Amino acid sequence: MKTWNFGIVGAGLIADFHAKAIADIPNAKLTCCCDKIPDRANKLAAKYDVRAFESYEEILKSDDVDIVTIATPSGFHMEPTIAAAEAGKHVLCEKPLDITLERIDAMTQAHNKTGTRLGGIFPYRFNDSQTVLREAITSGRFGVITYAGIYVPWWRTDEYYKDSWHGTWKLDGGGALMNQSIHMVDMLCDVMPPIESLQAYTGTLGHKIEAEDTAVAVLRYTNGALGVIYGTTASYPGQFRRFEITGTKGTVIQVENSFTVWQFADEKPQDQDIREKYGQIEGGGGVSDPAAITHDNHTRNFKAFLDALETGEDFWISGTEARKAVEVILAIYKSAKEQTTVKLN
Numbered sequence: 001m002k003t004w005n006f007g008i009v010g011a012g013l014i015a016d017f018h019a020k021a022i023a024d025i026p027n028a029k030l031t032c033c034c035d036k037i038p039d040r041a042n043k044l045a046a047k048y049d050v051r052a053f054e055s056y057e058e059i060l061k062s063d064d065v066d067i068v069t070i071a072t073p074s075g076f077h078m079e080p081t082i083a084a085a086e087a088g089k090h091v092l093c094e095k096p097l098d099i100t101l102e103r104i105d106a107m108t109q110a111h112n113k114t115g116t117r118l119g120g121i122f123p124y125r126f127n128d129s130q131t132v133l134r135e136a137i138t139s140g141r142f143g144v145i146t147y148a149g150i151y152v153p154w155w156r157t158d159e160y161y162k163d164s165w166h167g168t169w170k171l172d173g174g175g176a177l178m179n180q181s182i183h184m185v186d187m188l189c190d191v192m193p194p195i196e197s198l199q200a201y202t203g204t205l206g207h208k209i210e211a212e213d214t215a216v217a218v219l220r221y222t223n224g225a226l227g228v229i230y231g232t233t234a235s236y237p238g239q240f241r242r243f244e245i246t247g248t249k250g251t252v253i254q255v256e257n258s259f260t261v262w263q264f265a266d267e268k269p270q271d272q273d274i275r276e277k278y279g280q281i282e283g284g285g286g287v288s289d290p291a292a293i294t295h296d297n298h299t300r301n302f303k304a305f306l307d308a309l310e311t312g313e314d315f316w317i318s319g320t321e322a323r324k325a326v327e328v329i330l331a332i333y334k335s336a337k338e339q340t341t342v343k344l345n
Helices: 013-024 038-048 056-060 078-086 101-114 128-138 176-191 269-277 296-311 319-338
Strands: 004-009 028-034 051-053 067-070 090-093 118-120 145-153 195-203 214-221 226-232 242-247 250-255 258-264
Touching: 004 013, 004 056, 013 028, 013 038, 013 296, 028 038, 028 056, 038 051, 051 056, 056 067, 056 078, 067 078, 078 090, 078 101, 090 101, 090 296, 101 118, 101 319, 118 319, 128 176, 128 242, 128 250, 128 258, 145 176, 145 214, 176 214, 176 226, 176 242, 176 319, 195 226, 195 319, 214 319, 258 269
Parallel strands: 004 028, 004 067, 028 051, 067 090, 090 118, 145 226
Antiparallel strands: 145 242, 195 214, 214 226, 242 250, 250 258
């Protein structure tokens, strides 16, 4: 079995999740990391007994690196991703892929040109309950889907934003939506038809930051269903994220990684098992502390990327797929700024 060697670009909070995920995969090995702040790179490198560099260029020169993971601030994703493609390295990039569609497209084009792979990181897709929900949707159990909405009523302290790239347009590309709620926006992109059009409002209500800390959008999907996106970091003390979907034959309310409602007109024997297995609310990480999550789904995300490399099959969260959530969020920003309906499809 081939061992895939990794280098991590960026050594902040999320880089440790990458390192833990790599350590959990038998045929993966972390060999180096980098950060423009040497102390940060040295600390991560010492923890995992790997080499530390100050620049991604040094990582890309390393013969013992097959895959680069990007864990820098969002507005710095494009440059190392393109450079990695040119160096013949695959890339697994944190959400969002970058903060504009033009930059994301440049990243995808670079990897298409060299034949290397670009993958996105959206750990929520790998929750067991998400798999169960996805199967219910694809099998038509909801009948005519009439509504699907997400709610992310989270909290971040002023300290979180103080002297940070978070909440800035240049490096975060936005606020509560682009950084936090994007995981749930991706959930809509995963299980629902594309969003046809939307109308939105955003506000900076609870923090002194450049971008929004609260946003609401009303959606129309291409199948005619309606929906809502609500995301905030100004909801003290932070509440569980929620996904609601309903149709003419069923309703599901997913809270964190659990189901508080799982009801269908055509009741099946497995439905009671699902209610029992996923009835207790599990999760809650991230509602007020970005470090309060596990790395388990990062591990699944990373392993799925390696599986795609080994089989030659398309990776589930390709650059094109990971782009979708950013497109929706940018449309929300545009609608809120121009006070108009924005069409996506």
